[in-house]
Amino acid sequence: MEGTTSTTTTTTTTNTMTPPLESSSHAHQKKVYTSGRPPWYDSTGKLKNPLVIGVCGGSASGKTSVCDKVIEALNVRWVVLLSMDSFYLQLPKTADPGKYNFDHPNSFDYDLMVKVISDLRAGKKVNIPKYCFKTHSRLPHEDTVYGADVIILEGILTLHSKELRDLMDIKIFIDTDDDIRLARRLKRDIAERGRTLESVITQYNTFVKPSFDDFIFPLKKYADVVIPRGSDNVVAIELLTQHIRLKLKERGFEPENNTQSLESDDLLLKSSTVPQNVHIMKETNQIKAMQSILRNKKTTVGDFVFYSDRLCSLLIEEALTFLPFTEKIIITPTGTEYKGEKLDSKLAALIVLRAGSCMEQPLRSICKGIKTGKVLIQSDEKKQPHLFYERLPDLTNSHVLVLDPCIASGSSSEMAIRVLLDHGVPESKIVFVSVIASLKGAQRLSYRFPDVKFVISALDKDLSEKGFILPGIGNYSDRYFGTY
Amino acid sequence: MASPNVYVLQSNHQTKGLFTLIRDKDIKREDFIFYSDRLIRLLIEEGLNCLPFHETTVITPTGSEYKGVSFASKICGVSIVRAGESMEAGLRAVCKHIKIGKILIQRDEETALPKLLYAKLPTDIEKRYVLLLDPMLATGGTVTQAIEVLVEKGVKEENIVFINLIAAPEGIQFLHSKYPKVKIVTGEIDTNLNEKKYIIPGIGDFGDRYFGTEHK
Numbered sequence A: 001m002e003g004t005t006s007t008t009t010t011t012t013t014t015n016t017m018t019p020p021l022e023s024s025s026h027a028h029q030k031k032v033y034t035s036g037r038p039p040w041y042d043s044t045g046k047l048k049n050p051l052v053i054g055v056c057g058g059s060a061s062g063k064t065s066v067c068d069k070v071i072e073a074l075n076v077r078w079v080v081l082l083s084m085d086s087f088y089l090q091l092p093k094t095a096d097p098g099k100y101n102f103d104h105p106n107s108f109d110y111d112l113m114v115k116v117i118s119d120l121r122a123g124k125k126v127n128i129p130k131y132c133f134k135t136h137s138r139l140p141h142e143d144t145v146y147g148a149d150v151i152i153l154e155g156i157l158t159l160h161s162k163e164l165r166d167l168m169d170i171k172i173f174i175d176t177d178d179d180i181r182l183a184r185r186l187k188r189d190i191a192e193r194g195r196t197l198e199s200v201i202t203q204y205n206t207f208v209k210p211s212f213d214d215f216i217f218p219l220k221k222y223a224d225v226v227i228p229r230g231s232d233n234v235v236a237i238e239l240l241t242q243h244i245r246l247k248l249k250e251r252g253f254e255p256e257n258n259t260q261s262l263e264s265d266d267l268l269l270k271s272s273t274v275p276q277n278v279h280i281m282k283e284t285n286q287i288k289a290m291q292s293i294l295r296n297k298k299t300t301v302g303d304f305v306f307y308s309d310r311l312c313s314l315l316i317e318e319a320l321t322f323l324p325f326t327e328k329i330i331i332t333p334t335g336t337e338y339k340g341e342k343l344d345s346k347l348a349a350l351i352v353l354r355a356g357s358c359m360e361q362p363l364r365s366i367c368k369g370i371k372t373g374k375v376l377i378q379s380d381e382k383k384q385p386h387l388f389y390e391r392l393p394d395l396t397n398s399h400v401l402v403l404d405p406c407i408a409s410g411s412s413s414e415m416a417i418r419v420l421l422d423h424g425v426p427e428s429k430i431v432f433v434s435v436i437a438s439l440k441g442a443q444r445l446s447y448r449f450p451d452v453k454f455v456i457s458a459l460d461k462d463l464s465e466k467g468f469i470l471p472g473i474g475n476y477s478d479r480y481f482g483t484y
Numbered sequence B: 001m002a003s004p005n006v007y008v009l010q011s012n013h014q015t016k017g018l019f020t021l022i023r024d025k026d027i028k029r030e031d032f033i034f035y036s037d038r039l040i041r042l043l044i045e046e047g048l049n050c051l052p053f054h055e056t057t058v059i060t061p062t063g064s065e066y067k068g069v070s071f072a073s074k075i076c077g078v079s080i081v082r083a084g085e086s087m088e089a090g091l092r093a094v095c096k097h098i099k100i101g102k103i104l105i106q107r108d109e110e111t112a113l114p115k116l117l118y119a120k121l122p123t124d125i126e127k128r129y130v131l132l133l134d135p136m137l138a139t140g141g142t143v144t145q146a147i148e149v150l151v152e153k154g155v156k157e158e159n160i161v162f163i164n165l166i167a168a169p170e171g172i173q174f175l176h177s178k179y180p181k182v183k184i185v186t187g188e189i190d191t192n193l194n195e196k197k198y199i200i201p202g203i204g205d206f207g208d209r210y211f212g213t214e215h216k
Helices: A063-074 A110-121 A162-166 A178-192 A197-222 A234-250 A260-268 A285-295 A301-320 A355-366 A411-422 A439-448 A476-481 B013-023 B029-048 B083-094 B141-152 B169-178 B206-211
Strands: A051-057 A079-083 A126-132 A137-145 A150-155 A170-175 A225-228 A278-280 A325-331 A337-343 A346-353 A371-379 A385-391 A398-403 A430-438 A453-460 B006-008 B053-059 B065-071 B075-081 B100-107 B114-120 B129-133 B160-167 B183-189
Touching: A051 A063, A051 A110, A051 A197, A051 A234, A063 A079, A063 A150, A063 A170, A063 A234, A110 A126, A110 A150, A110 A162, A170 A197, A170 A234, A178 A197, A225 A234, A285 A301, A285 A453, A285 B053, A285 B065, A301 A355, A301 A398, A301 A430, A301 A453, A301 A476, A301 B013, A301 B029, A325 B013, A337 B013, A346 A355, A346 A411, A355 A371, A355 A398, A355 A476, A371 A411, A385 A411, A398 A411, A411 A430, A411 A439, A430 A439, A439 A453, B013 B029, B013 B183, B029 B083, B029 B129, B029 B160, B029 B183, B029 B206, B075 B083, B075 B141, B083 B100, B083 B129, B083 B206, B100 B141, B114 B141, B129 B141, B141 B160, B141 B169, B160 B169, B169 B183
Parallel strands: A051 A150, A051 A170, A079 A150, A170 A225, A278 A453, A346 A371, A346 A398, A398 A430, A430 A453, B006 B183, B075 B100, B075 B129, B129 B160, B160 B183
Antiparallel strands: A126 A137, A325 A337, A371 A385, B053 B065, B100 B114
16 A cells, blocks of 8 residues: 555645644645635736646655655745545445555546546636545545646556546656665554554565556656656756746746735736726715715724615615616506616625625615625735635526625735636626725736626725725724724 | 706616616515615615715824715705605615604695695704605606795705606606706606606506505
8 A cells, every 4th residue: 555645735835824634644744735825817817727747656756755845946836736645446345455455546536636637727626535544435524725836646656547647747757766665665664653564565565566566667658757766866856846947937927935926917007097897986975975984093883884884885786787687678557668677697795704794784785685605714924815714605607796895905805706716607797896995906806807897986096015905994894893 | 867956866777677676567565665775775875965065084094194075964854755754764774863854745636736734844954955755756746845845944945955766857847947946866757747647657656555555
């Protein structure tokens, strides 16, 4: 049986807010990676084409170490590292785990692997099963993984299926000497797993070695790159990293630190023009007066709630005008025809917690019984948004109103929109409703999602260093819920 | 309509959709109420825009200045009983603690002329801007009588905003022939009145439909 039992889904941002995905035999040695979400779009607003790398090699050849070193050297923000171990098929009930060949190609669910990699390539959300090595079955809970810039699949037989190979941009075979691999395996299984020398050798001779000779080693011919000696081969890893960087650059990914991608957008967004897909409500005196009350720091919670509800009602009514309508002729009680219109789409809402819930009451007073999904997105100290919670209704064929009163940098709004796109809602069916937006945030979002409609009541010029809209309104939900 | 002092709610898919719902003779009553309320609220917001504002500067929680405006000081609502009362909830939803007066005018069965039966108004109404509420402007007879009551109490003609959902051109003309300075805010202007003085295509008897007192 293959030695490593970890499935670690990774992106390279180190973060302590997200719980570790799984405790496994050696996950603790790894960087804690998180389930944040990438900027899936390049500087022209197109979905980026991620790079898929397959890493293959015998048991204890050092596949994971090579992957870790490459990821570290790459310093790309969004990497998903998948292990073939997650894709073991359930062990048949009659089978004896001691006599079952886990190193055989038939032990793996290749259909699922192909589907997962294809979906990740398309920027879609996927669920990765968790395999339990005690019961040899899949656990009921699955890990959720989102699209990334680089997707790495490692395992003993990753190059076995042609369909899977065809999805890979770079195929790597780690060629470590058999003696070294056996020595590592003996050391690991005896020292770390309390197995006896005899049982390890028996397993090696019965399954591991024959499978390697019959199935794994022949895969070498499919590899683009063969790395002898695994992770000790510093030169090979460096060459590989350089090649991956080059490939990423060709696809429009820039090597980046945490804010660079946002900065590079800014170069393109120097102008102060309001993007076409941002609709600002006509500023009547009433609206201006409500804005003045909401923005005034001396306004009490009671007044803030009252005028927020009032303004949001108008805003939601305005947002609804962007939905599709068709002609409808009706007869009035006077017996006359009236040429009218009716809404021609299903409608649902997505509330971005916590602030979005400030808009829930006005929403319900306008859209009776509307289906409402919720997401909780929080930014970490590096201003990277993280998705903490997601519960959505059936959104098939629905237009979706996204409610979030403030668009500051736009990063959490971006994630909220991404969640919808991941669930198959097209951009053209999303109307994002916000009380107030910063020019930068609005530009950034409209740029990334040119077909999403943004309906706002005010556009402010600046954004403070701490990420507050200026002159702004302060922390909207703190003011609405009285938690300041 | 281009006449001065007539403000028609900007027509868009959304308002058109709402009118389509409430004008439909087959709509369920609860839906009639729900969608009428939504339209009324939009109309009241529109009506409030006819009132004067003062410029003001506030400090936001970020410490920045914001140049805004503040509401005109004294307003009140006056609803024309019975149909006008259907607009009170919308008014209250938008204007906290607003004072609301009531006027009851009935058409005399014999003369077909409106007759004042009851008026209870805020005592200082002459100092206030008045939002006068009645969902239908048909002939304009009733509302003109109501305005007469207000003017007698000392309310300035130009301080009256008459808010309605649907207006007939005849009604607008009649009202403005008597009180040209009154601002009329309406949702849609219909074609004409029929011989029974119903608005065409209209909406039927709004009060009956709203309060469920139709006898078919």
